[in-house]
Amino acid sequence: MNRYLYDGTADGLLSSIAWILEEEPDPEKVTLAKRMDTLFEEGFTIGTDATLAESLFFRLKQHAPDAAHTLYSFMLAEKEGMETSLLHYVSLAFKHGDKVKGYLTHPAVRDIVNVAQKAGRELHRMKGLLRFEKLQDGAYLAKMEPDYNIIHPLADHFSRRLRAQHWFLYDVKRRMAARWNNGTLQFGTIEQFTTPALSEDEKKVQALWQAFFKTIAIPDRKNPRLQKSNMPMKYWKYLVEKQGE
Amino acid sequence: MDTLAKLQILSGAARYDASCASSGSKREGPSSGTGNTSSSGICHSWADDGRCISLLKILLSNDCIYDCAYCVNRSTNPVERASFTAREVIDLTLDFYRRNYIEGLFLSSAVMQSPDQTMERMVRVAEALRTEEQFGGYIHMKIIPGCSSDLVRKAGLYADRISVNIELPSQASLQRLAPQKHKHAILEPMALIGREIATSLVERKASCRAPRFAPAGQSTQMIIGASPENDFQILRLSQGLYKKMNLKRVYYSAYVPVIADNRLPVLAAPPLLREHRLYQADWLLRFYGFSAEEILSDDAPHLDESFDPKTAWALRHPEFFPVEINGADYATLLRVPGIGVLSAKRIVAARRFSRITPDGLKKIGVVIKRAKYFITCSGRSFEKPDQPPALIRQRLLLGESSEAPMSILPKQLVLPGLIA
Numbered sequence A: 001m002n003r004y005l006y007d008g009t010a011d012g013l014l015s016s017i018a019w020i021l022e023e024e025p026d027p028e029k030v031t032l033a034k035r036m037d038t039l040f041e042e043g044f045t046i047g048t049d050a051t052l053a054e055s056l057f058f059r060l061k062q063h064a065p066d067a068a069h070t071l072y073s074f075m076l077a078e079k080e081g082m083e084t085s086l087l088h089y090v091s092l093a094f095k096h097g098d099k100v101k102g103y104l105t106h107p108a109v110r111d112i113v114n115v116a117q118k119a120g121r122e123l124h125r126m127k128g129l130l131r132f133e134k135l136q137d138g139a140y141l142a143k144m145e146p147d148y149n150i151i152h153p154l155a156d157h158f159s160r161r162l163r164a165q166h167w168f169l170y171d172v173k174r175r176m177a178a179r180w181n182n183g184t185l186q187f188g189t190i191e192q193f194t195t196p197a198l199s200e201d202e203k204k205v206q207a208l209w210q211a212f213f214k215t216i217a218i219p220d221r222k223n224p225r226l227q228k229s230n231m232p233m234k235y236w237k238y239l240v241e242k243q244g245e
Numbered sequence B: 001m002d003t004l005a006k007l008q009i010l011s012g013a014a015r016y017d018a019s020c021a022s023s024g025s026k027r028e029g030p031s032s033g034t035g036n037t038s039s040s041g042i043c044h045s046w047a048d049d050g051r052c053i054s055l056l057k058i059l060l061s062n063d064c065i066y067d068c069a070y071c072v073n074r075s076t077n078p079v080e081r082a083s084f085t086a087r088e089v090i091d092l093t094l095d096f097y098r099r100n101y102i103e104g105l106f107l108s109s110a111v112m113q114s115p116d117q118t119m120e121r122m123v124r125v126a127e128a129l130r131t132e133e134q135f136g137g138y139i140h141m142k143i144i145p146g147c148s149s150d151l152v153r154k155a156g157l158y159a160d161r162i163s164v165n166i167e168l169p170s171q172a173s174l175q176r177l178a179p180q181k182h183k184h185a186i187l188e189p190m191a192l193i194g195r196e197i198a199t200s201l202v203e204r205k206a207s208c209r210a211p212r213f214a215p216a217g218q219s220t221q222m223i224i225g226a227s228p229e230n231d232f233q234i235l236r237l238s239q240g241l242y243k244k245m246n247l248k249r250v251y252y253s254a255y256v257p258v259i260a261d262n263r264l265p266v267l268a269a270p271p272l273l274r275e276h277r278l279y280q281a282d283w284l285l286r287f288y289g290f291s292a293e294e295i296l297s298d299d300a301p302h303l304d305e306s307f308d309p310k311t312a313w314a315l316r317h318p319e320f321f322p323v324e325i326n327g328a329d330y331a332t333l334l335r336v337p338g339i340g341v342l343s344a345k346r347i348v349a350a351r352r353f354s355r356i357t358p359d360g361l362k363k364i365g366v367v368i369k370r371a372k373y374f375i376t377c378s379g380r381s382f383e384k385p386d387q388p389p390a391l392i393r394q395r396l397l398l399g400e401s402s403e404a405p406m407s408i409l410p411k412q413l414v415l416p417g418l419i420a
């Protein structure tokens, strides 16, 4: 059984999978792991090739769009230690097409689909839970601390939704930012973040939202457990309606 | 009165409306404007009662000239009255939408001076949002029964979803409890909406520039337990609404007494369990291929309190079981208690690769707690085969409180339909 290593980057992972699928007669029998550079590490290191990585993704997208979407969501999770499962999953996806997502009795498929689902769920959740604040200069800023690295697809979503606004997303933990202005979307990292001043009417609008949030609940039906299971407390930090609770 | 005070009154008055769905519509936003809609719907928050908040749900006014027995806003009830201006609603919607608090607006109203005058003011809000403000987010509007069909048509052109509340399950009850509302004033706009939706779908097939009419469809709501109709009557009514009027959803709301009135029943508690069972039966109608006549009959017109309607059906039909996991088709799998749409789909998908073993069932995430009495896996039973239904009944009742506890069940809990 062959053991392969890659450099730990996303491009490295995808290009080594592409390489193995090309070169190995039975990819489901080999393993793939991140190179640790320890003295006695065994395995053959595959070089990183961004074009190869990209072409793998596009070929998969043509062959099995659902599976490619799963792969994309899985990559958002930045999970380490599941490289072999991913390799086997991609290999199976080329073999069976989109039907592969139903192959939940296969451990690799189950593992990959599970992680991808979690990342996909957080992305969907954040589409609702993200909160923008209006700044003095008229731009809007939304801060967040998601578990997964979802800023790209999230920014895509808002670029279709809040087109006429100038806005920023900021992933506080990863220090990554997205900016939308006049029809262009940019990504970057921020080294020094200072919270800008809010616009004058911002607090007034927030007070209206807080009032609405309070009154819309049916008073005799308080159900904090259900509320928390739908909206875990880890997201409350940036929720206007949950300030001061 | 300032906007904040009005918002408190008019969102408080709208809180009992069950439908919060923001799904079913896919609208690309105008490039110069604000907003689009997403076909799967998005929840933006969850209120203290655990319900999803997706839309800014408000009444335009709670100042009602009607006197429906079950409603807090009835003209003879001394509550504080308020009405928004169009500008206030528009600003609230946009301010909230730009901050990503909401998917859009859910606008309803009490009857102010007349149905036409009220509906006209509501339509004006939607029109201004769409045309002047270029708003592309979700709009759900209630139709005020008795307004002109022109206004209904206009509403449908601006809104993603429109709905007319059927209020009560029969004409007789309507007459008794909401004497100013008439059956035809409710059914006529429903039929009109149904026709317009159908025409618009046909036209849009021919040309994608044909106007959309309520692309997310129409829904309705009725109050359960304020009047004497049985579950069979109610389910048959819903079935008719789905089939003949092409409705997307029927919402049920358990009646909770807000004011004493001798035309209304005195209830110890709102019929929440009944409401919950009706929602389950409604799912069977919409997604599981059941008919109202399979679920209930004139001899047994009430839904079972201790079992969900699918389990109740299964217990009455032992001849249908056991169902073979590795052989049965999708529709048959769906009839097994405890196997829902997701599980049935997973079973069908996994079978393509290999026969499913009992262990495999667990691996693909199918819970067999209740299903085990009704299925076989490659001919093998999970339980002693051929147990009499009475015994299964008992075991289901005993061993497992297989349903989630009541406290989290009625997500749709609602007080009477305060809404015109």
Ligand code: SF4
Pocket (backbone or CB within 6 Å): B064, B065, B066, B067, B068, B071, B072, B073, B074, B075, B109, B110, B111, B178, B417, B418, B419, B420
């Ligand atoms: S149900 Fe509607 S019409 Fe009847 S009193 Fe209430 S608000 Fe007025």
